[in-house]
Amino acid sequence: MRRRDQRPTVAPAPRWRFGLPRTSWLDNGLEVLICHRPGQHIASVCLSLDIPLNSEPRDIEGVATITQRCLDEGTLQHPGISFSEALEDIGAVLDGSVGLSASQLFLDVPTAALPQALLLLAEAVSSPELAESHVERHRELRLADIAQTFASSSRSAQVAFRKACLPRRFRASRMAGGSASRVARVTVEDVRAFHATHYRPEGATLIITADLTAEVYAWVDAAFSGWQVPGTVTPQHPTLEPRAPHRWLIDRPGAVQADLRLGALGIDRTDPRWADLQVATYAVGGAFLSRLNRVLREERGFTYGVHLTNQPMRSSGLLAVQGSFRTEVVGEAVQLAAQLINITEHALTETEVSEAVRYYTGSSPLRYSTAAGVTQNLAALVAAGVSADFIDANAYALTQVTPASATEALAGLLPPDRLTLVAVGSAEELTRPLNDIGWPVTEHSL
């Protein structure tokens, strides 16, 4: 038996494979992914609509968000509040998210009530009321949201970094929910037209994860096979290109911290360097003792936490050092962060790479252990136009990553002289120190 003061060894995890969903299609073109997971009491459902945001008319950007928010305000079958009552009566909750490449609805419900919940979900997408009063109110609430976004340092930094990394011709450079001036123009006619054109079964994907029997196919059929939309639409998903680097300071007078983003446009999951980049971001800014967090938090105490975030989109991605630092140390923090992500001279080590690979492979069973975990991860892949096979293929690709390949991937994506910097904080206190360390910034307002 092991002595008590002796560190236990870790038994390697059995090889894990993702239990692939069963894929089928309804006659109207709706793709259905069914994931059976025994023991899960709560069914987790996503309906993903193939609506890239560049399908919004430019002058009413935000219409996709307003449309989605109006869906549960009443349907032809359940007018007004009776729709929400019907949903909540069965213990269901319906949420939505409007992303750059898909509008998605998420439904959680006890599995016993799944048939009723699917009927309600189908009603919401196929026959919402879209009354004028609903649109007016959600326009007003979206404007209130925008005010809250700009009052938040971290959300402002996110918006600014996206804008700084992408040329204006791309919809992705702007807020998914639209800016105040454009949201203010959205009318009920716009919403109805947007819904009539873009909410359609072909191209859409329904994901259901729960403890299921074959009965689920009949439930899906009963709910969705009657969903028919005339005409055809061919969604266009753009290929993004980077903007020239920018260094912006967003002024928040008196702020005690500055939110920083330092990075560049990255890559998406279809890029051959994807697994290399995953490994490199973990080592440099994902692990607790990553290069960034070890120095900036654990040694210097400059921040509650700093990460190198790798946020993939359908085309390319956003790659940035992200953290909130006390105002007095921002100059030094930027300098240190820039040094730490410049890994050409300090290549990733064997240990860093093997720990990162083990992290991703070891954490997979946990990531996919609940119905919600499976549905949410699949939903992200569907929005990115990637099939569920990606999960196992990616797990294999990770095992092929070497220190050289991971180093090369990150170094190539974050060239030191081509980095974009966004700082959200007190201009009065930050302009000079950033200038002094050779990172002159221009003031920018959102």
Added chain:
Amino acid sequence: MAHQAGPVWCDGEVLDEVVDYPIHERVLPNGLRVVVSPDRSVPVVAVNLWYDVGSRDEKPGQFGWAHLFEHLMFSGSAHVASGEHLQLLQSWGGSVNATTWFDRTNYFDTVPVGATDLALWMEADRLSSLADHLTDDSVDTQRDVVTEEKRQRYDNVPYGEAMTELTVMLFGSDHPYGHTTIGTEADLAGANAQAAAAFFRQHYRPNNAVLTLVGDLSPKEAFRKAAHAFGQLPGGERRHRQPPTALPPLTGVPQQAVAAEVPASASYLAWRLPVRDTAEFDAADLALAILGQGQTSRLHRRIVRDGRLAAAAGGQALRLIGGNSVGLLHVRAIPGLSLDAALTAAFAELTALAQDGPTPAELARAKAQFRREWLSGLASFDSRADLIGAYATLHDDPNRVNHRLAEVSAVTADQVQAATRQFLNPDQRCQLDYRNEASNATP
């Protein structure tokens, strides 16, 4: 489509069948309580430790220490280097963290089954030797980190000081719940290695902790592993707290305005509620759900949806064990508009619920929503372990995770009405106001 009046699956008997997580419990000779709930569905084990110490145990001058010292639990012990606990378990695919709350400090390591021994060994190592390995340097660094946490999550965020202000108004600063876990910069400044060591020796003991293991192992294996890792640590009799005094509802309406720049006016209303998970608390919790959760809730319907008087309105209960819990309602204005009409409507809804009680449909709906939330909370190993640890630590009954649905299901409309009248009286609230004055000038 036929409208279902009352969901049949909310029947109490059905619920008892649905939720039946196995619970095995043992106490080691040193007083460590070990609770095991096997689940072989995924090759993962959630290792969860609840220490029965939270911000309520901090004396004046120590506000924020329990949380600061939670950070120090990662700063290294006899056989583990600083930061290594997190780094190493993460590198095996584990999900590791800790949180501090009013009533407890919890540490969780959700790891692939093969790393269970390592997680237990590292938890035992820091429990047995942390106090001897603290340095003023590590305290200084983590104080800086915590100060940045406070700025990031409270000071640099609109409405970020609301809970801190409300707890003082509700309980008074000398009450155990009269301050929040993040504490004050002045008190954090007073912490040093010596004080931290004394705190650990007082509170971090096997006989003041619950170890919960959920996942891919048998009860026998789990108890053997727990005993091997923790069995040799000295312990003692379980610490029993003095039964806390329940404070009656507030008298009068303490009100306070925060002079902070915010994008829209907002008000937070708070009440003293009964202690968590009593029938009275559950009734008040359901009342707050009926008032303030979901699209069909009374406040959302009247204030946001129909009246368009505000941008958001909601409510919730904050469940606590020390004599009282907290009831909260909040209303946030449309930028530039006054909140007066929304607040008047909120008080009218409170009064109406107290006078007439909930409708049968409202009560059934609130219970159906509670059921989904509860089952979602039990779905993952880590949150299931945390709930089991909570009921073992605070209620001395880990099995209650299997009975909570039946308990909430049994609450009647009369009880909800009585709880609203007794505990959510508008004349016995405190109120915190943020006003967006520049905008109010142009309605």
